[in-house]
Amino acid sequence: MTQDDLIIADPKMRAQGVNVFYGDKQAINDVSIDVGTDLVTAFIGPSGCGKSTFLRSLNRMNDTVASAKVTGRIELDGEDIYAPSMDVVQLRARVGMVFQKPNPFPKSIYDNVGYGPRIHGLAPSKADLDVIVERALVRAGLWDEVKDRLLESGTALSGGQQQRLCIARAIAVDPEVILMDEPCSALDPIATAKIEELIHELRGKYAIVIVTHNMQQAARVSQRTAFFHLGTLVEYGKTTDIFTNPKQERTKDYITGRYG
Amino acid sequence: MALTNDHTVKAFDEDLNRLRGLISEMGGRAEQALLQAMTALKQGDFDLAAQVVRDDKKIDALESEVEQLAVQTIALRAPMADDLREMIAALKIVSVVERIGDYAKNIAKRVALMDQTRSIEAIPLLMSMSSIVAELIHDALDSFAARDAELAVRVTVRDKNVDDFYNSIFRTLVTFMMENPKYISESAHLLFVAKNLERMGDHATNIAEMVYYVVTGEHMEERERGEQPEDGAAEQEQG
Numbered sequence: 001m002t003q004d005d006l007i008i009a010d011p012k013m014r015a016q017g018v019n020v021f022y023g024d025k026q027a028i029n030d031v032s033i034d035v036g037t038d039l040v041t042a043f044i045g046p047s048g049c050g051k052s053t054f055l056r057s058l059n060r061m062n063d064t065v066a067s068a069k070v071t072g073r074i075e076l077d078g079e080d081i082y083a084p085s086m087d088v089v090q091l092r093a094r095v096g097m098v099f100q101k102p103n104p105f106p107k108s109i110y111d112n113v114g115y116g117p118r119i120h121g122l123a124p125s126k127a128d129l130d131v132i133v134e135r136a137l138v139r140a141g142l143w144d145e146v147k148d149r150l151l152e153s154g155t156a157l158s159g160g161q162q163q164r165l166c167i168a169r170a171i172a173v174d175p176e177v178i179l180m181d182e183p184c185s186a187l188d189p190i191a192t193a194k195i196e197e198l199i200h201e202l203r204g205k206y207a208i209v210i211v212t213h214n215m216q217q218a219a220r221v222s223q224r225t226a227f228f229h230l231g232t233l234v235e236y237g238k239t240t241d242i243f244t245n246p247k248q249e250r251t252k253d254y255i256t257g258r259y260g
Numbered sequence: 261m262a263l264t265n266d267h268t269v270k271a272f273d274e275d276l277n278r279l280r281g282l283i284s285e286m287g288g289r290a291e292q293a294l295l296q297a298m299t300a301l302k303q304g305d306f307d308l309a310a311q312v313v314r315d316d317k318k319i320d321a322l323e324s325e326v327e328q329l330a331v332q333t334i335a336l337r338a339p340m341a342d343d344l345r346e347m348i349a350a351l352k353i354v355s356v357v358e359r360i361g362d363y364a365k366n367i368a369k370r371v372a373l374m375d376q377t378r379s380i381e382a383i384p385l386l387m388s389m390s391s392i393v394a395e396l397i398h399d400a401l402d403s404f405a406a407r408d409a410e411l412a413v414r415v416t417v418r419d420k421n422v423d424d425f426y427n428s429i430f431r432t433l434v435t436f437m438m439e440n441p442k443y444i445s446e447s448a449h450l451l452f453v454a455k456n457l458e459r460m461g462d463h464a465t466n467i468a469e470m471v472y473y474v475v476t477g478e479h480m481e482e483r484e485r486g487e488q489p490e491d492g493a494a495e496q497e498q499g
Contacts, residue, residue: 216338243340245477255340257267 006224006237008036012177012207013058013095018072020053020062027053029231030072035177037207040199042222042239044215046254049228051211055179058209059095060088076177093120096170100182102162104154104169109146112154112165113137116173132172139205140168141198160191167198171206178202180210184217196221215255219243227251275333276343279326279350280405283357286322287401289315290357291394293364294460298390300371301453302383312368319361326354345477349470353404356463360397363456370449380443382432382450386457389425393457396422396464403468409475415468416480422461429454 011034020028028050035041035058043051053062060081062068074081081091093116104112113133114123123129133150137143142164146157154165163183170178180199184192199208199221212218218225218239225242227235227250235242235251246252267273293312300309330350333339339347396415403411430451437447472480 215340219340244344246341252341256343257269257272257337257340 008034008039010037011035012037012077014073014075014078015054015058016073016075018054018057018070018074020050020057021067021069021071022065023067027231028057031228031233033226033233033236035207035209037176038204039223040203040208040210040221041224041226042218043209043211043226043228044213044218044254045228045234047213050231051226051228052181054228055181055209055211056097058177058179059092059097061092061097063088093173094175095177095179096173096175098163098166098170098178098180098183101186102159102166104157104162104165106153106155108151109137109154109157109165110150113168113172116169120173122173136168136172137165139171139198139202140164141194141201142168158191160187160194163187163191163195164198167195171202175206177207177209180208182211182213185213192217215243227254229254269337272333272337272339272343275329275337276346279329279333279346282322282326282329283350283353284401284405286319286326286354286357287397287404289319289322290360290364291397291401293319293361294367294390294394294397297364297367297371298387300368301374302387304371304374306372309368309371313365316361316365319358323354323358326350342474342477345474349404349474352470353467356466357401360460360463363460367453367456370453374446374449380436380446380450382429382436382447382454385425385429385432386450386453389422389429389454389457392418392421392425393460393464396461397467400464400467400471403471404474407471407475409472412468412471412475413480416465419461419465422458426454426458 013035015034016032018028018031019026031050031054033041043055045051056062057070058074058081060070062070070082076091076094080086081095105115107115110133113136114129117123117129117132123132134143134147137146142161145161146152146165154162157165163186167178167183184195187195196217199210202208210218210221222239225237225239226233227242227246227248229250235246235248237247241247242251243255246255252258267276293315296308297312299305300312330347334344334347337343396418399411399418400415402408403415433447433451433454437444469480472478
């Protein structure tokens, strides 16, 4: 396989020469990667390798950490997301995020999903909002389970349902990119399978990047895999190649369980 | 690639080592079966021939043991990359070695069918051919044990010698049958023996190709194959 096979023709997001520092400590070192809408990208690597840090730099979540500093260039549709003109609130609506632990608002299921579209002015009327909420819940594969109890609290749902509620909340504002930071690590295998199926369904509609410690999961849900180690991007390739025939020794040691 | 036994989960290494040990044992038994079958053929030793037939059951038993262990390891350890390739190769290699054992058994079964009072000059040729085949089997399995891709490539190249032997024996026996029609039955048996040996060489090549895949992750490039055996049937007999 040649490098040409790996080029993403029309990248949704493009990172070039990205460094991230926490104070004096460099957490990410010169990482360049493209993310496309048609391919799910998985970030794998041992704890502390920087994969979550890098993920969080893609929608400027690191802005909330006072000591964090990002250099290099990250583009969304060719636009520098760290440019002074970039509206961060707007950016995070376009680049949504799903976290490790489901974190629904302590509000009704309906309001959890409807809150974002309402504050972003996507729903002029209650009827519009109803449509958006339903569509998001359907896409998140949760509608059938909650359609009769939309006014119950989101926190009353099971863990797996809560996580799908968070995904529905993320997609309700019609984002372009969804970042998932270990979205299944707190879920049982069935809830995990539902999320993975959902990722499969959402592929092509949104650019999806998933950080996972579960390599089987990376293998199952992604088409591209990036292996991070000690803050660098060690290897990027087709998921099938990374898991059957990795080129770098460090990648092989990690995915075969030889990593010290 | 070096032999690596350094998984964080040590029980995984133990499974891998056991798997490799079983495959080595199986290969050793198949090689021995071939050598014993040929000795029995040369010396007209019915007892030795019967022993080869009996011992083939042990090769079959080893095959199921490896299959079971490989399936179990895939299920429980979810091997990746070279470990995964090794599991898949292990499954394929044991079925090939089992076939090699069957060919040896087939040769041994012919010993009792042949009239030992008649000597046919092709037998020394067959003995030489069989020692090359035994070496190929030996080296193919060594290349698996040592993760030696170069040795594997050499096995596939040397298989041409086996094919050359087969072509030569084929011609010899056909001539012999034309000149001495009363030897047709013996000659036909020996022709099958030669064919079995030729197939064993091909199987050694199959093992070597799998070893190459395990070690490098790539498939061995289509190499210069020698001429096809003259009966033209080699390809149809696959499997």
